[in-house]
Every structure is written in structure tokens, then in C-alpha cells.
Amino acid sequence: MKITDAKVFVGGPKKNYVTLKIMTDQGIYGLGDATLNNRETLTAKYLQDYLVPCLIGMDPRRSEDIWQYFYRGAYFRRGPIAMAAFGAIDIALWDIKAKLAGLPLYELFGGKSREGAMVYAHATGADLDDLIESIENYVAQGYKAVRLQCGIPGMPSESYGVSSKKENSKHFITNFLGDKPKEEIWDTEKYLRYMPGVFEKLRVKFGPDLKLLHDVHHRLLPREAAEFAKEIEQYKLFWLEDPTPAEDQEAIRYIRQHSTVPIAIGEVFNSIYDCNKLIEENLIDFIRVACTYAGGITHVKRIVDLAGLHNVRTGFHGAPSHSPISMAAQAHLNAWAPNFGIQEYLVLGTPECDALFPSKHKLVDGLFHVSDEPGLGVDFDEKEVEKYEYSLGFHPVTRLVDGTMWNY
Ligand code: CS2
Numbered sequence: 001m002k003i004t005d006a007k008v009f010v011g012g013p014k015k016n017y018v019t020l021k022i023m024t025d026q027g028i029y030g031l032g033d034a035t036l037n038n039r040e041t042l043t044a045k046y047l048q049d050y051l052v053p054c055l056i057g058m059d060p061r062r063s064e065d066i067w068q069y070f071y072r073g074a075y076f077r078r079g080p081i082a083m084a085a086f087g088a089i090d091i092a093l094w095d096i097k098a099k100l101a102g103l104p105l106y107e108l109f110g111g112k113s114r115e116g117a118m119v120y121a122h123a124t125g126a127d128l129d130d131l132i133e134s135i136e137n138y139v140a141q142g143y144k145a146v147r148l149q150c151g152i153p154g155m156p157s158e159s160y161g162v163s164s165k166k167e168n169s170k171h172f173i174t175n176f177l178g179d180k181p182k183e184e185i186w187d188t189e190k191y192l193r194y195m196p197g198v199f200e201k202l203r204v205k206f207g208p209d210l211k212l213l214h215d216v217h218h219r220l221l222p223r224e225a226a227e228f229a230k231e232i233e234q235y236k237l238f239w240l241e242d243p244t245p246a247e248d249q250e251a252i253r254y255i256r257q258h259s260t261v262p263i264a265i266g267e268v269f270n271s272i273y274d275c276n277k278l279i280e281e282n283l284i285d286f287i288r289v290a291c292t293y294a295g296g297i298t299h300v301k302r303i304v305d306l307a308g309l310h311n312v313r314t315g316f317h318g319a320p321s322h323s324p325i326s327m328a329a330q331a332h333l334n335a336w337a338p339n340f341g342i343q344e345y346l347v348l349g350t351p352e353c354d355a356l357f358p359s360k361h362k363l364v365d366g367l368f369h370v371s372d373e374p375g376l377g378v379d380f381d382e383k384e385v386e387k388y389e390y391s392l393g394f395h396p397v398t399r400l401v402d403g404t405m406w407n408y
């Protein structure tokens with residue numbers, strides 16, 4: 001069996017999805033996602049210029065060997081652009097493998113460990129009342145877990161995950177489009193003073209069963225994060241995400257020494273070598289890698305297995321930048337993983353998105369049910385993608401009140 005061609009497409013409704021389609025001499029094709037948020041043209045170019053020409057003629061069933069060929073062949077190790085490009089190829093090859101077997105992908109991992117995998121939605125509010133409304137809306141739809149981000153009184157600008165305008169805030173999704181990064185100002189003291197009270201009020205309002213998550217988005221210093229984690233321990237969060245930037249792993253140890261709040265880290269990681277120490281030394285509770293950013297199914301499954309040995313559960317990244325293809329790859333891993341924790345899931349199912357990526361996966365009562373179609377269970381409409389053009393976008397940049405550059 002041989003790969004005969006591979007095409008890269010860039011475009012989608014409000015997102016520059018980078019979609020890879022690998023064709024074979026047996027008529028079966030596979031789909032992969034290489035959407036590296038706000039750097040999409042780079043993964044597309046990496047695939048087109050360096051990887052696709054080598055793929056032609058290879059045996060698509062040899063996904064492990066192909067992964068090693070590209071990873072080792074790059075010489076320069078890791079990095080988000082390369083790993084996302086390898087990830088797209090890998091996801092597409094697993095799609096082909098499962099279609100060849102005539103089985104849904106999860107069967108190749110060892111079958112289902114659960115029928116529905118718990119997801120969390122993003123509840124946001126310009127202020128607390130607004131946030132409560134947003135949470136109520138998800139609870140009414142059957143969600144069992146929500147991530148909550150709340151506007152902070154007196155915060156000098158919009159900050160991560162929250163709209164300052166009440167009317168936008170309920171289904172707020174960051175708009176990255178524009179020809180320069182937007183600038184945000186962050187005030188740590190105001191945040192640390194206000195947020196614990198938010199958790200307290202939400203616990204009282206929603207009771208003990210609703211799972212509450214919160215993303216600090218890399219904003220705190222280790223000592224601040226430790227103090228914050230200690231203070232909010234009593235509100236029993238499901239997780240506290242990215243309290244400090246993940247590259248300083250000693251900072252996580254420091255937080256750990258002061259609090260038992262569950263810590264979730266890893267959306268910016270692209271390799272097992274970014275998180276093996278965090279996992280092996282039990283410094284985190286949830287690993288947040290994504291199939292696209294961390295080298296595809298072959299590599300992420302290795303991370304999941306390592307995590308399982310150390311009681312670290314999965315909580316794959318699922319921001320809207322991931323196309324339904326990588327979300328499907330993660331859904332199959334979620335159906336199987338013995339150490340599954342939760343999946344971030346922001347409703348991608350607009351009519352435009354469904355037209356571009358038809359699938360039978362479904363979300364029922366806050367649980368994701370993976371489809372039983374052979375392969376990933378997602379298709380891609382090449383005619384539909386012609387409607388979309390690439391638009392430039394950037395992550396915002398953040399400064400402290402005195403102007404110092406900080407972490408978005
Ligand atoms: C976030 C992301 O979903 C999350 O947890 O941290 O929305 C993140 O800001 C974006 O993926 C950045 O590309």
C-alpha cells in the first residue's frame with residue numbers, strides 16, 4: 001500500500017484550520033489537523049515544502065516508522081511548528097489504519113473504557129452576575145463541568161477569557177483577528193483579592209456537585225500562585241490551570257508544597273520531554289497536551305501511558321483553534337484512556353463547521369459520544385473549504401500596570 005498524494009488546505013469558518021488529506025493507492029484517505037493557533041501558515045508551509053514530498057510512495061500503515069522518520073529526520077528536535085506538522089500526518093495515518101481495519105479508531109487502542117467522556121465548557125462573565133447566568137445556561141444543557149473566568153473589578157483592560165462588555169460575555173470566544181496583537185493590562189493584586197470570593201459564591205450557589213475549573217493563564221509568580229492555591233483549596237476546584245508559566249517546572253513543585261489543589265498543565269507543550277518530570281514526580285494532576293500540538297496520536301498516547309503510571313489524568317486542550325479532526329482524534333483517545341479525566345470542549349458545531357467537517361460524533365448532557373464510523377469519524381468537504389480565505393491573527397500581548405511585559 002502506498003501514499004499517492006497529500007494536500008494541505010487552509011481555511012474555515014472564523015478559523016484558519018490547516019487540514020491535511022493523505023491519499024492512498026487503495027482509495028482510502030486520511031485526515032489530519034495542523035492548526036497551530038495564529039501561526040497557521042507556518043505549519044502549512046512546513047508540510048508542503050518538507051514533509052509531503054517525502055510522504056509520497058511511503059506505506060501509510062507504517063505510522064510509527066513515519067513518525068520516527070520525520071521526528072529524527074528534522075535533526076532539530078521538538079518545537080510547536082514541526083510537532084504540529086508531524087501531528088497532522090500521524091492523525092491522518094491513524095485515520096487510514098482504522099478505515100483499513102473497518103473499525104472506529106478507539107478499537108485500535110484497546111476499545112472503549114466509557115460510553116460518554118465528560119467535557120467542560122467555558123463560562124465567562126464581565127462580572128459575577130453575568131458569570132452566574134453563563135454557568136446556569138450550561139447547567140441547563142446538562143454540562144457537569146464548567147471552566148469559569150470572571151471580569152475583575154477595576155482591572156485596567158479586558159483580560160484572558162473574559163469580555164468587558166456584558167452583552168458579549170456569555171459565549172465569549174477570543175477574537176484573535178487583526179494585523180497586530182491587541183494589548184492587555186494585567187493587575188495581579190486585584191485578581192488575587194477578587195477571585196477567591198468568586199469561587200466561594202459559586203460553590204454556595206451551585207452546590208458541591210458541579211465541577212468548577214479555572215484557568216490562570218500563566219499570570220502568577222510561584223509565591224503568588226502558592227498562596228492563591230492554598231486559599232482556594234476549600235472551594236474544591238476540579239482543577240487550577242496554568243497557575244504559572246509551564247517552562248519553570250520547579251515553580252510547580254513550590255505550589256505543590258503549599259496546596260493540594262489539583263493542577264492542570266500542558267497546553268503549550270509539544271513533547272513528552274516537556275512533561276515527563278512533571279508527571280513522574282507527581283507535580284501535576286492533569287496533563288493538557290493536544291493531539292495537534294504534541295505530535296499526533298502516536299506521541300500523545302505515549303504521554304497518556306506515562307501519565308497513567310503516575311495517576312495523572314488527561315485533560316486535553318480543546319480550544320476553538322482545534323478543528324473537528326484533532327478533536328475527534330482526542331475523542332477516540334478519551335473513549336479508551338484508562339486515566340481519562342476530562343475534555344475541554346467549545347461547541348464547534350455551527351452549521352458552517354458541520355458542512356466543512358461532517359461527522360456523527362455527538363455531545364449529550366455534557367458527555368461526548370464518539371461515533372462508531374470507521375476511522376476518525378470525521379470527513380472534510382474540499383468544495384466547502386474554497387469559501388474561506390486565510391486571515392491574519394495574533395495572540396494578544398499582556399503588560400503589567402507599570403508597563404512591564406507579562407504573559408498572555
Ligand atoms: C486556553 C486557550 O483553552 C484554554 O485553556 O488557555 O484558549 C489558549 O488561550 C489558546 O489556545 C491560545 O492559542
Ligand code: MG
Nearest residue numbers: 215241242267
Ligand atoms: Mg488554558
